[in-house]
């Protein structure tokens with residue numbers, strides 16, 4: 001198809017011209033925070049494996065054992081024959097961790113949000129989404145057919161204004177936000193959002209992909225706000241829990257509804273038993289040593305102190321450089337010094353806010369954190 005390849009070629013050329021083309025780069029992970037790319041070993045500050053549990057011998061062994069005992073894949077949708085008993089064990093554990101009645105596991109975090117949101121809201125409804133919420137929240141919102149209203153990032157006053165303007169015309173309302181913002185590392189004011197939701201009869205969904213395992217003793221960002229009511233607590237198994245898969249924790253009624261209606265559960269193959277076993281092993285390790293959950297944020301704070309940046313609230317610290325070109329150049333200079341810090345560019349972040357997104361993990365040495373901070377300080381000195 002000549003027109004097809006011409007189309008793809010033109011798209012790629014346009015992205016190249018704006019420094020916005022992305023390329024895959026095969027990467028092997030070694031012990032600790034070391035990764036290997038193009039035969040070079042680098043200390044990675046771009047992994048979301050905050051507790052390094054994907055590499056933990058007990059987590060690996062749990063995954064291997066489950067794969068050997070039960071097979072490499074789930075073989076069908078959970079509603080057919082893909083609902084391995086490990087999945088309900090995991091759901092009970094997640095519900096307990098989050099303090100909800102029940103939980104539902106999905107094939108990934110992306111599949112969780114794109115399944116949950118359209119199950120709960122539709123064309124007569126409205127969904128309010130934080131401007132910097134993760135792409136899969138936006139995808140779920142668009143799939144739902146509800147009216148999608150963007151509110152200014154972490155700005156409850158803006159949300160309140162929009163609720164007053166838009167809520168009454170809709171049947172149901174959902175407010176969706178990241179708990180910890182994936183590219184900025186800041187935390188949503190879940191207590192204030194929860195109060196607004198209560199006052200305006202809206203349902204609060206918080207995506208805790210970057211909070212579970214690393215905030216509030218591992219319980220996640222929601223637990224930082226004991227008075228917040230968060231009926232829809234979504235998250236992923238793929239970051240601090242070192243495995244793969246997503247979940248939603250909520251009331252029994254909501255979970256029962258998802259299990260019969262969420263299209264990404266009904267029409268997608270179940271999570272492999274090995275992923276569930278690995279997540280369970282990770283949750284065991286966290287329960288046995290809750291102090292480990294504090295290490296990634298402590299590393300991030302060491303970094304922000306060294307650079308005199310605002311104190312890190314999570315393991316994620318952005319260093320905003322503006323243009324995609326600047327971000328790519330900074331990343332390349334750090335790579336030459338042995339650090340992998342991937343440049344994050346639009347459309348993952350808003351235009352003009354390309355950045356280094358630095359993710360700290362328990363595997364980082366304090367010395368390496370300080371060396372990275374100093375390398376970044378000298379980058380900025382060198383930038384006009």
Ligand SMILES: *Cc1c(COP(=O)(O)O)cnc(C)c1O
Nearest residue numbers: 108109110134182209236238245
């Ligand atoms: C990574 C991420 C997801 C997607 O989770 P996966 O399990 O990787 O699909 C969802 N939301 C946020 C905020 C994320 O950072």
